[in-house]
Amino acid sequence: MNLLEVKNLHTSFYTDHGVIPALTGVSFSVKKGEVLGIVGESGCGKSVTSLSILQLLGNKGKINSGSIHFKGQDLTTFSTKKMRKVRGNEISMIFQEPLTSLNPLIRVGKQIEETVLLHKEELSKIEARNHAINMMKMVGIPQAEEKYAYYPHQLSGGMRQRIMIAIALACDPELLIADEPTTALDVTIQEQILGLMKKITRELDTSIILITHDLGVVAEMVDRVVVMYSGQVVEENEVEKFFANPKHPYSKGLIRSTPSIDQEDNLESIKGSVPTPANKPSGCPFHPRCPFAMEICKSQAPENMYYGEEEMVNCWLYKEEVKTS
Amino acid sequence: MKKFIIKRLLELIPVLFIITFVVFVLVYHAGDPVSLMLPEDASQEDREYMRESLGLNDPFIVQYANFVMDITRGNFGTSTRYDMDALPLVIERLPATFELAGAAMLVALAISIPLGIWSANRRNSYVDLFITGGSVLGKAMPNFWLGIMLILLLAVNYQAFPVSGRGTFMHLVLPAITLGTSVAAEMTRLVRSSMLDTLGQDYIRTASSKGVPYVKVVVYHAFRNTLIPVITITTLQLSILVSGAIITESVFQWPGLGMLLVQAVNARDMAVVQASVFIIAILVILINLITDLIYFIIDPRIKHS
Numbered sequence: 001m002n003l004l005e006v007k008n009l010h011t012s013f014y015t016d017h018g019v020i021p022a023l024t025g026v027s028f029s030v031k032k033g034e035v036l037g038i039v040g041e042s043g044c045g046k047s048v049t050s051l052s053i054l055q056l057l058g059n060k061g062k063i064n065s066g067s068i069h070f071k072g073q074d075l076t077t078f079s080t081k082k083m084r085k086v087r088g089n090e091i092s093m094i095f096q097e098p099l100t101s102l103n104p105l106i107r108v109g110k111q112i113e114e115t116v117l118l119h120k121e122e123l124s125k126i127e128a129r130n131h132a133i134n135m136m137k138m139v140g141i142p143q144a145e146e147k148y149a150y151y152p153h154q155l156s157g158g159m160r161q162r163i164m165i166a167i168a169l170a171c172d173p174e175l176l177i178a179d180e181p182t183t184a185l186d187v188t189i190q191e192q193i194l195g196l197m198k199k200i201t202r203e204l205d206t207s208i209i210l211i212t213h214d215l216g217v218v219a220e221m222v223d224r225v226v227v228m229y230s231g232q233v234v235e236e237n238e239v240e241k242f243f244a245n246p247k248h249p250y251s252k253g254l255i256r257s258t259p260s261i262d263q264e265d266n267l268e269s270i271k272g273s274v275p276t277p278a279n280k281p282s283g284c285p286f287h288p289r290c291p292f293a294m295e296i297c298k299s300q301a302p303e304n305m306y307y308g309e310e311e312m313v314n315c316w317l318y319k320e321e322v323k324t325s
Numbered sequence: 326m327k328k329f330i331i332k333r334l335l336e337l338i339p340v341l342f343i344i345t346f347v348v349f350v351l352v353y354h355a356g357d358p359v360s361l362m363l364p365e366d367a368s369q370e371d372r373e374y375m376r377e378s379l380g381l382n383d384p385f386i387v388q389y390a391n392f393v394m395d396i397t398r399g400n401f402g403t404s405t406r407y408d409m410d411a412l413p414l415v416i417e418r419l420p421a422t423f424e425l426a427g428a429a430m431l432v433a434l435a436i437s438i439p440l441g442i443w444s445a446n447r448r449n450s451y452v453d454l455f456i457t458g459g460s461v462l463g464k465a466m467p468n469f470w471l472g473i474m475l476i477l478l479l480a481v482n483y484q485a486f487p488v489s490g491r492g493t494f495m496h497l498v499l500p501a502i503t504l505g506t507s508v509a510a511e512m513t514r515l516v517r518s519s520m521l522d523t524l525g526q527d528y529i530r531t532a533s534s535k536g537v538p539y540v541k542v543v544v545y546h547a548f549r550n551t552l553i554p555v556i557t558i559t560t561l562q563l564s565i566l567v568s569g570a571i572i573t574e575s576v577f578q579w580p581g582l583g584m585l586l587v588q589a590v591n592a593r594d595m596a597v598v599q600a601s602v603f604i605i606a607i608l609v610i611l612i613n614l615i616t617d618l619i620y621f622i623i624d625p626r627i628k629h630s
Contacts, residue, residue, distance in 0.1 A: 056533050080539075088535035095534075100527040105549045105627060115535045151625040167535065255460075 002029040009066035037222035089119040092168040096180040098160035102152040107149030135166040158189035230285035342595035404598030411596035422581035426566035432505030435455040441516025447502040463510030472576035
C-alpha cells in the first residue's frame with residue numbers, strides 16, 4: 001500500500017481579485033521509505049501541493065475536490081483537531097528559508113521541544129528537553145547542550161536548517177515534506193544538508209517528498225520524479241528513466257536548461273514563463289511555450305497517459321504510442 | 326547593559342542643554358516681566374530700577390549663563406503666582422500626573438490589545454469592521470467632549486462618580502477613561518496591523534506545521550513578536566500622557582502637571598513654565614530609556630548586535 005496517495009487534487013485561492021485555481025487535478029503517490037521529487041519552475045504549484053497535504057493553506061486557500069489518503073485515511077475529511085495530531089507528528093515539513101522559518105524570539109532548543117511536548121504527551125519536560133538535545137546531536141550540531149539556549153540569529157544558515165530538520169524529525173514522522181530545503185543555502189552547506197537528510201531518513205525509514213527546481217538535487221536524492229506545470233502533474237517516472245528518456249517537452253526543456261560541466265555552447269532555456277493560474281491558456285497549458293505544439297494542443301487538454309503503474313505523461317505527442325503499446 | 330545605560334544617561338546632558346536654551350529664548354521673547362510684576366502706575370524710574378536689579382539689562386548671553394547656573398543649583402526662580410520656589414511646585418504635581426497617565430495607559434492597553442488581536446484574527450469580518458470603525462470614532466472624538474459627556478451622564482445624571490478633583494479611586498475612573506480612549510483607539514489599529522504582519526510570517530506557518538493549536542500559535546508564537554512595534558507607540562503615547570494631559574486635566578480639575586502648566590502660562594508665571602518644561606523633558610527622556618531597556622528584555626536580537 002502507498003503511504004500517501006493524492007488523487008485529482010484541486011486547490012483554489014479566494015482573493016479579492018477572484019478565485020485563483022492553483023492546483024487543477026494533481027495526482028501522485030509516495031511509497032514507504034521512498035524519496036519522491038516534485039520539480040517544476042516557480043509558480044507551478046509545488047508548494048501549494050505540499051501545503052495542501054498538511055492543510056496549511058491559510059484562510060484564503062481551500063481544497064475544492066480530490067482526496068489525500070495517508071495510511072489509508074483521507075486527510076481532507078479530518079477535523080482541525082485530528083489534522084493537528086498529524087502535523088509535526090506523522091507528516092512534518094521543512095521550509096525554504098531557515099532564518100524566517102524559526103521564531104526569532106524563542107530559543108532553538110525550545111522550538112524543538114515544543115513539537116516533542118505536543119505529540120509525545122507521555123514525556124516529562126526534562127525528558128522532552130533531553131530528546132530535543134539528542135535531536136540536535138543527531139542532526140550534527142556541535143555542543144548541543146549549549147546551543148539549546150541559542151536564538152536563531154546566533155546560528156548560521158546551515159545550522160538553522162539543521163534545527164528545522166531536528167524539529168521536523170523530532171517525533172519520528174512517516175513522511176517528511178521538504179520544500180526547497182537547500183535553495184537558500186551555500187552549495188557546500190547544501191551538500192551537507194542533503195546528505196544529512198538522506199542519512200537520517202534512511203535510519204528512521206522516513207519517506208520524503210522533496211520539492212525543488214534543482215535537477216542536480218533530484219538526480220542525487222530522489223527515487224521517483226513528478227514534474228509539475230501550471231498546477232498539474234505533466235510527467236511521472238523513476239529517476240533513471242526520467243533522466244535517460246524524458247517524455248514531456250517541458251521535462252526535456254528542464255533537463256536541457258541545466259548546465260553541465262563539459263558544456264561548451266550556450267545554455268538553452270525554455271522560452272516564456274509559467275502562466276499565472278488566472279490566465280491559463282486553453283488546451284494544454286504548456287502549448288504556447290512548446291516547440292512541438294500541434295493544433296489539438298491549443299484547444300484540448302491532454303489526458304494522463306500511463307505506461308504501466310509508475311510511468312505517466314500528460315501530452316498529446318504520446319497518444320498513439322500509448323494506444324499501440 | 327550597564328555601559329548602555331551610562332551612555333544613554335550621558336546623552337541626557339547635551340539634550341537638556343539644548344532644552345534650557347530653547348526654553349530661555351522663548352521666555353526671553355515672551356514680553357517684559359517687569360510690566361507684569363509692577364502696578365500699572367509705576368514710574369519709569371521704578372521700572373528701570375527693577376530691571377537693573379533683576380539683571381534684565383544684561384546682554385542675552387550673560388542672562389542665559391546666569392539662568393543655566395541657577396538651574397544647575399536646582400533653582401528655577403520663584404513663582405509669582407504662588408510666591409514659592411517653582412521646582413517643588415512642579416514636583417508636587419508629579420504624583421497626580423503619573424497616577425492619571427498610568428491609569429489611562431492601563432485602560433488603553435486593556436482595550437487595545439484584546440481588540441487588536443481579535444480584529445486581526447477575524448480580518449475583514451464584521452467584528453473586524455466594527456472594531457476598526459470604532460477605533461476611527463474613538464480617535465476622532467475630542468477629549469474634552471468625551472470628558473464632558475461622561476461627567477453629564479455618569480457623574481451628574483447617575484451620580485456614580487465624582488464630577489471632578491482627585492482623591493479616591495472613583496475620582497480616577499472618568500478622567501482615565503477619557504484620556505485612555507483616544508490612546509486605545511490608536512493602539513488598537515496598531516496592534517491589529519502588527520498582529521496581521523506577524524501572522525503572515527514564515528515562523529507562524531512553521532508553528533502550524535508542527536501541530537501547534539491555533540490559540541497557542543497566536544498567544545505564544547505571534548504575541549511577543551507583535552509587541553515589538555506596539556511598545557514603541559506605547560511609550561510615545563506615555564510621553565504625551567505624562568507631559569500633561571492638559572485638556573483632560575482641565576475638564577476634570579485634575580491637579581496634575583498639565584493643569585499647572587496651563588495656569589502658569591495664563592498667569593505668565595515664567596519660572597513655573599520653565600521648571601515644568603524642564604521636568605517634562607527629563608521625563609520623556611527617561612521613558613525612552615526605559616523603552617530601550619524593555620527591548621533588551623523582549624527581543625534577544627538586540628542584545629547581541
